[in-house]
Amino acid sequence: MNKSRKLRRYLPLYLMALPCLIYIFCNNYLPMFGIIIAFKKLNFAKGIFGSPWNGFNNFKFLFTTQDAWVITRNTVLYNVVFIIVGMICSITVAILLNEIRSKTAGKFYQSAILIPHLMSWVIVSYIAYALLSNETGLINNSILKSMGKEVVNWYGEKRYWPFILVFVNQWKGIGFSTIVYLSSIVGISQDYYEAARIDGATKWQQIRYITLPLIKPTVITLLILSLGRIFNSDFGLFYQLPRNSGILYDVTNTIDVYVYNALMNNNDFAKSSAASVYQAVVGFVLVLTTNGIIRKVDRENALF
Amino acid sequence: MKNQDRGFRIGAHIVLMLLSLLAILPFLLLIIGSFTDNAWAIANGYSFFPKEWSLKAYQYIGQQWSTIGRAYLVTIFVTVFGTALGLLITSMLGYALSRPELPGRGIILVFVVITMLFNGGIVASYFIWTQVFHIKNTIWALIFPNLLANAFNIILLKNYFENDIPRALLESAFLDGASELKTFTSIVLPLSLPILATVGLMSALAYWNDWTNGLYYLSERGGSQYYSVQNILNSMNNNIQFLANNATELAKAGMSGADLPSTTVRMAIAVVGIIPILAAYPFFQKYFVKGITIGAVKG
Numbered sequence: 001m002n003k004s005r006k007l008r009r010y011l012p013l014y015l016m017a018l019p020c021l022i023y024i025f026c027n028n029y030l031p032m033f034g035i036i037i038a039f040k041k042l043n044f045a046k047g048i049f050g051s052p053w054n055g056f057n058n059f060k061f062l063f064t065t066q067d068a069w070v071i072t073r074n075t076v077l078y079n080v081v082f083i084i085v086g087m088i089c090s091i092t093v094a095i096l097l098n099e100i101r102s103k104t105a106g107k108f109y110q111s112a113i114l115i116p117h118l119m120s121w122v123i124v125s126y127i128a129y130a131l132l133s134n135e136t137g138l139i140n141n142s143i144l145k146s147m148g149k150e151v152v153n154w155y156g157e158k159r160y161w162p163f164i165l166v167f168v169n170q171w172k173g174i175g176f177s178t179i180v181y182l183s184s185i186v187g188i189s190q191d192y193y194e195a196a197r198i199d200g201a202t203k204w205q206q207i208r209y210i211t212l213p214l215i216k217p218t219v220i221t222l223l224i225l226s227l228g229r230i231f232n233s234d235f236g237l238f239y240q241l242p243r244n245s246g247i248l249y250d251v252t253n254t255i256d257v258y259v260y261n262a263l264m265n266n267n268d269f270a271k272s273s274a275a276s277v278y279q280a281v282v283g284f285v286l287v288l289t290t291n292g293i294i295r296k297v298d299r300e301n302a303l304f
Numbered sequence: 305m306k307n308q309d310r311g312f313r314i315g316a317h318i319v320l321m322l323l324s325l326l327a328i329l330p331f332l333l334l335i336i337g338s339f340t341d342n343a344w345a346i347a348n349g350y351s352f353f354p355k356e357w358s359l360k361a362y363q364y365i366g367q368q369w370s371t372i373g374r375a376y377l378v379t380i381f382v383t384v385f386g387t388a389l390g391l392l393i394t395s396m397l398g399y400a401l402s403r404p405e406l407p408g409r410g411i412i413l414v415f416v417v418i419t420m421l422f423n424g425g426i427v428a429s430y431f432i433w434t435q436v437f438h439i440k441n442t443i444w445a446l447i448f449p450n451l452l453a454n455a456f457n458i459i460l461l462k463n464y465f466e467n468d469i470p471r472a473l474l475e476s477a478f479l480d481g482a483s484e485l486k487t488f489t490s491i492v493l494p495l496s497l498p499i500l501a502t503v504g505l506m507s508a509l510a511y512w513n514d515w516t517n518g519l520y521y522l523s524e525r526g527g528s529q530y531y532s533v534q535n536i537l538n539s540m541n542n543n544i545q546f547l548a549n550n551a552t553e554l555a556k557a558g559m560s561g562a563d564l565p566s567t568t569v570r571m572a573i574a575v576v577g578i579i580p581i582l583a584a585y586p587f588f589q590k591y592f593v594k595g596i597t598i599g600a601v602k603g
Contacts, residue, residue, distance in 0.1 A: 031424025141349025276425030
C-alpha cells in the first residue's frame with residue numbers, strides 16, 4: 001500500500017527522467033559493450049555477435065606497426081605543448097584584459113578574440129587553405145614572392161606543421177580559456193591591489209605576488225583536467241587543418257585521425273577498433289588518476 | 305607610479321588590438337576571397353586587396369541553390385530540432401534529479417556521471433549506431449550520435465533547479481494540486497530561462513558547426529541529400545568538384561563542370577556558412593560568455 005502510493009507519487013518524475021536515460025543508455029552505454037568488437041574478427045555478414053573471437057590479435061596487429069608509436073607520441077606531445085603554451089598565453093591575455101578600464105574596449109577585445117572559437121574546424125581549414133595553398137595561398141603569393149623568397153609547399157613539408165598546429169590551436173582556443181582565467185581574476189578583491197599600490201608595488205610585482213598566486217587553484221584544476229584528456233586529440237584540428245594529407249601523417253596523425261582513417265577509408269576494423277579501445281581504456285585510467293590527484297590537492301574540485 | 309600604470313595599460317591596449325586583428329582578419333580574407341574574380345585569384349592568389357572583384361561565386365551558389373539551399377534547410381532543421389529535443393529531455397531529467405526525496409536518485413546520478421569517465425570509443429559507437437539503430441544515411445545521423453544530451457548539461461540544469469528555484473514555490477504548487485508536469489512547465493521552466501538559454505545556445509552552436517556525424521554516418525553516395533552546410537564544405541575540401549559532380553543539378557542549371565569558379569566559390573560557401581553565426585553573435589555573446597564561465601567551474 002505504502003509502496004504503491006510512493007510509486008504513484010514519483011511515477012511522473014521517473015517518466016520525465018526516462019527519455020534522457022534511454023538516450024544515455026543507447027549513446028554511451030551500448031558502445032561500452034561494443035568494445036568486444038576489438039576482440040573479434042569482424043565479419044559483416046555475421047554481424048557483431050556472430051563474428052568469431054580473435055583474442056588480442058587486433059591489438060597485436062596495431063602495436064606491431066610503426067603507426068601505434070607515432071599516433072601515441074603525436075597525441076601526447078601535442079597535448080603537452082598545447083597545455084603549456086595555452087596556459088601561458090591565456091593567462092597573459094586575461095591579465096591584460098583585466099587592465100582595460102573602458103567597458104566598450106574590453107568587450108570589443110573579448111568578443112573579437114572569441115570569434116574563432118565560434119567557427120567549426122572545416123571553416124578554419126578553409127581559412128588556412130586561403131593562407132597556405134601552394135597556388136593561391138596569400139602567404140606564398142603576396143608575402144613570400146614580394147620578398148623575393150622561394151614559395152613553400154606548405155601541405156607537403158612536415159617541418160612546419162608542429163608550429164602551424166600549435167599556432168592555430170591557440171588562435172582558435174585562446175578566447176575560450178582567456179574567459180575562464182579572467183572570471184577567476186575578476187574575483188580577486190581590489191583591496192589587495194590597493195594595499196600593494198600604497199606600499200609602492202610595481203605593476204609587475206602586483207601580478208607576480210597577488211594575481212598569479214590567487215588564480216593558482218584555477219590553474220591547477222584546469223591543468224589536471226587537461227592532463228586527464230591527454231590521450232584525446234581534437235579530431236577537427238588534426239584532420240581538417242592538414243587536409244588529411246598523407247605526406248604529413250608523421251607529424252599530424254593522432255589516435256582520433258588514425259581511427260577515422262582505418263575505419264572509414266581503409267576498412268581496417270582490426271586496427272581501428274584496437275586503437276579506439278586503446279584510447280578509451282588509457283583515457284579512463286588517466287581520468288581516474290587525475291581525479292585521485294585532485295582529491296589529494298583540493299577535494300572541492302574533484303569530479304567524484 | 306601613475307605613469308607606469310598608464311604605460312602598462314597602453315601596452316595592454318596595443319597587444320589586445322593586435323590579437324583582435326589576428327582573430328578578425330582571416331575571416332575578412334575569406335569574405336574578400338569570395339568576392340574576388342576567379343581568374344585573378346588563380347593568377348595572384350587570395351588577397352586582401354584584389355584588383356578585380358566579381359559576384360560570380362555567389363551567382364554560382366544561386367544556380368546551385370537546390371543543393372546548397374537544401375543543405376541550409378538540413379542545418380536549420382537539425383539545429384532547431386536537436387537543440388529543442390535535447391533541451392527538453394535534459395531538463396526533464398535534470399528536474400527529476402533535482403528532487404532530493406526521489407527514491408533511487410543516487411543510482412541515477414551515478415549512471416549519468418559514469419559517462420563522463422568512460423566511453424566505448426569511436427569505433428564501438430559507430431557500430432552501435434549503424435548496426436543496431438541503422439541511422440546510416442538518414443537525417444537522424446546528424447541529430448542523435450553524441451550531440452543530443454550529455455552528463456555535463458544534465459548536472460548543470462539539475463544544480464540550477466535544485467539551488468536557484470525556491471523549494472517553497474514547488475511545495476505551494478503541489479498543495480494547490482498541480483501535477484509534476486504542470487509544475488515543471490509553468491513554474492520551473494519559466495524561472496530557468498537564463499540557464500536554458502545558455503545551455504540551448506551551446507547546444508545549437510554544436511549542431512550548427514558539427515561535421516563529424518555527417519563524415520561518419522552519411523556516405524557521399526546514398527547520404528549526400530542529408531548533407532548539412534558543414535558537410536558540403538567538408539566534401540568540397542576533399543573534392544572541389546563535389547557540387548559539379550552532381551550531374552543532374554548541373555544539367556538543370558545549364559552549366560558544365562568547367563564553368564565552376566572553383567577558387568572563389570569555396571570561399572563563398574564558407575561565407576554562407578559563417579554569416580548567420582556572425583550576424584547573431586552580438587545578440588548571444590552574453591550567454592556564450594556565461595556558458596564558458598559556468599562550464600569552467602566543473603570541467
